[in-house]
Amino acid sequence: MHPAIQGILTIVIGVGACVGYFYFANQFLDKVLFPAKGPNAGRNINRANQIRPWIFLFPALFVLFLYLGYPVVETLRLSLTERVPGGGYDFVGFENYAQMASEPKFWEAMRNNMFWLIVVPAMSTAFGLLAAQLTDRIKWGNVAKSIIFMPMAISFVGASVIWKLVYDGRPIEQEQIGILNAIIVALGGDPVTFLTIPFWNNFFLMIVLVWVQTGFAMVILSAALRGIPEETVEAAIIDGASPWQIFFKIKVPQIMPTVVVVWTTITLVVLKVFDIVFAMTNGQWETQVLANYMFDKLFRANDWGVGSASAMVIMLLVTPILIWNIRSARKEMR
Amino acid sequence: MDNIAGSKSSLTWAVHISVIALVVLWLLPTLGLFVSSFRTVEQISASGWWKAMVASEQNITMRAADPDDFRVAQGDLFVVDGNLFEEAGISGADISVWGTSSRSISAYTAGDTADLGDGETITVQADGSYVWSGNDEQMSGRGQRVFVTATTPPEFTLDNYRNMLFDPSNSEGMAKAFFNTLTVTIPATIIPILVAAFAAYALAWMEFPGRALLIAAIVGLLVVPLQLALIPLLKLHNDIGIGKGYLGVWLAHTGFGMPLAIYLLRNYMVGLPRDIIENAKVDGATDFQIFTKIILPLSFPALASFAIFQFLWTWNDLLVAKVFLIDATGQTTVMTNHIVELLGTRGGNWEILATAAFVSIAVPLLVFFAMQRYLVRGLLAGSVK
Structure with a gap:
């Protein structure tokens, strides 16, 4: 069967099954299980209303459990076991973790990830704040916002191709077609192969993610800046505050909670960053990161134990944000 | 706040210039690739793309x-x-x-x-x-x-696009990958919406024990890295006979998109006016009727926001497709994967790379500019405050 037809069929079956499930489950509850008539009508209505939320929730909860809940536990289990040739798994304790810790590539990935975790959220938030503050003050600000926001729609792979052209370098005798090297050569320098200089190439990769994420930071922070009560700014002006003081001492402290949200959201993106490194360097020239290290282990080395162990490391790094998010969500609900 | 901040004219100029600098910085990289995709091989290697505009x-x-x-x-x-x-x-x-x-x-x-x-x-x-x-x-x-x-004089050609999209004899063409991406994206966008909408309604407007706990759990699942899910689910798919294929990738995208979908939709539905729902209940409407006749139509902005997110995410995804869809035959390759392969085999052929990348970027960009309003609204509602 042609995949397109299969796709249409899946939509029809999927949507039909969903609607059918919800409709008939409700009908069954109201007409068959607890009919709202006869001697127990009142009790039946109450009972039906106790069960109904779970009918509404069941498909979503099932999918959530199967695709996100169960894998967390299963990955933890796999990280403590080893595949035995011929099928089956042996419990090996922390051997996978020990093996991972003995690999220099893992520590390289950890080191690089730490730089990613500091540089990308900081730069994206800073640029986002700058763009938000500046574009809110001018007439064509919305057009500028659209353009800075645009990379959000571009895939990481697309962004990698875009930036590979920017970083492109050729021998000095040839005409440079990468804009950065063209500028360097025009200023009298030698062309640079940006992506193969160990250590610094990490930062050239980070720029790609900063370029993508700044728009996100800008949109959220711009909304927060607009929400600042005008009186506070007016009072500061009357007291003779300079524009710099107004921005850093009046506005920024008031939007601090939003800055934290933006920072943590980008941190999550950074921890999962895979496509950019995979497409641009594939972890060569000391640019390995955790997510790509894990992919290497899983699908090249075919080592599910160490792969799962590195996935658990990513999970561990995410956990503080997870707890913090749940706590602030609960606080908000009260 | 520009009306009260008493901005000085010198500062206004500085603002204009800084914004222009930012816009140019953000636009140039994309523009470079866009221009390159309309140039011939000889032109690309003879001069930088910025020289394409002038004679x-x-x-x-x-x-x-x-x-x-x-x-x-x-x-x-x-x-x-x-x-x-x-x-x-x-x-x-x-x-x-x-x-x-x-x-x-x-x-x-x-x-x-x-x-x-x-x-x-x-x-x-x-x-x-x-x-x-x-x-x-x-x-x-x-x-x-x-x-x-x-x-x-400046000269541009459509040959690259003709070659990459409409030449059936070109084994590196994007046509197949384009349709595969579309096949992945559309069901993976539509199906989670419906499932999540019912759950979001229950979490927003129905009283039952454990509701707060469930909401907290969903907020937690929002940040679980999908890297964790790769091996267990691949194993599961193999065990139940789905293996690698479209069904697997649709299910995976549905699962991974679910927390955000429920979270976004619940946040929106909670804000709908209580009166409407209570009046309908007094008039004898069942929860199912309230949901389909009142909540769903009123929630359209939130549904649109999520649909855009899920569309962009599934269209641009590489990892999930690589793990759950693309098998050894390569018949089911998607555009992102195809581009990565081209980066490996055709690293210096910018006319091919630029065109391939732009074919894949064009659709999300169209969606982005057409529905930016909903995207912004979704972002503002979706970030945990």
Whole structure:
């Protein structure tokens, strides 16, 4: 069967099954299980209303459990076991973790990830704040916002191709077609192969993610800046505050909670960053990161134990944000 | 706050200039790839894309027409005349200097007559027309070589797109990957919406024990890295016989998109006016009717926000497709994967890479500009405050 037809069929079956499930489950509850008539009508209505939320929730909860809940536990289990040739798994304790810790590539990935975790959220938030503050003050600000926001729609792979052209370098005798090297050569320098200089190439990769994420930071922070009560700014002006003081001492402290949200959201993106490194360097020239290290282990080395162990490391790094998010969500609900 | 901040005019200029700088920085990389996708191989490697907009000076080597076929007798001499550019398929070019040997390519200016010895001459005009004459022996064999330095106008071509999209014989073409991506994206966008909407309604408007706990759990699942899910689910898919394929990737995207979908939709539905829902209940509407007749239509903005997110995410995804969809045959490759493969095999062929990347970027960009409002609204609602 042609995949397109299969796709249409899946939509029809999927949507039909969903609607059918919800409709008939409700009908069954109201007409068959607890009919709202006869001697127990009142009790039946109450009972039906106790069960109904779970009918509404069941498909979503099932999918959530199967695709996100169960894998967390299963990955933890796999990280403590080893595949035995011929099928089956042996419990090996922390051997996978020990093996991972003995690999220099893992520590390289950890080191690089730490730089990613500091540089990308900081730069994206800073640029986002700058763009938000500046574009809110001018007439064509919305057009500028659209353009800075645009990379959000571009895939990481697309962004990698875009930036590979920017970083492109050729021998000095040839005409440079990468804009950065063209500028360097025009200023009298030698062309640079940006992506193969160990250590610094990490930062050239980070720029790609900063370029993508700044728009996100800008949109959220711009909304927060607009929400600042005008009186506070007016009072500061009357007291003779300079524009710099107004921005850093009046506005920024008031939007601090939003800055934290933006920072943590980008941190999550950074921890999962895979496509950019995979497409641009594939972890060569000391640019390995955790997510790509894990992919290497899983699908090249075919080592599910160490792969799962590195996935658990990513999970561990995410956990503080997870707890913090749940706590602030609960606080908000009260 | 510009109305009260008392901004000074000098500062306003600084703001304008800084914003222009930011916009240029953010636009240039994409623009470079976009322009490159409309240039030929030779143009891309001969000059940077930023030079494509203006007329460029190029050194071109050309040949006069074959004398055996085109020479015309004039007295005791033979003459070949024609136009170098027409014969080479170049239009609008303008010759400044030219030469007949590779060692002195700027020996003559346009309109000069070059003496090739023993009475053989060639005259080349600025527009490329030439007159070449000589005796019987001289005017045979191959056409006279001419080295010209010419200014060519900006030239763009659609050939790259024709080649990558509509040429069925091109094994590197994007057409198949394009349709595969579409096949992945549409069901993976539509199905989670419905499932999540019902759950979001229950979490927003139905009372039951454990509701707060469930909401907290969903907020937690929002941040679980999908890296964790790869092996267990691949194993599961293999065990229950789905293996690698479209069904698997649809299910995976549905699962991974679910927390955000429920979270976004619940946040929106909670804000709907309580009166409408209670009135409907008093009038005897069931929860199912309230949901389908009132909540769903009213939640359209939130549904649109999520649909855009899920569309962009599934269209741009590489990892999930690589793990759950693409098998060894490569028949089910998606565009992101195809581009990564091209990066490996065609690293220097920018006309191919740029075109491939732009084919895949174009659709999300269209969606982005058409529905930016909903995207922004979704972002504002979706970030945990």
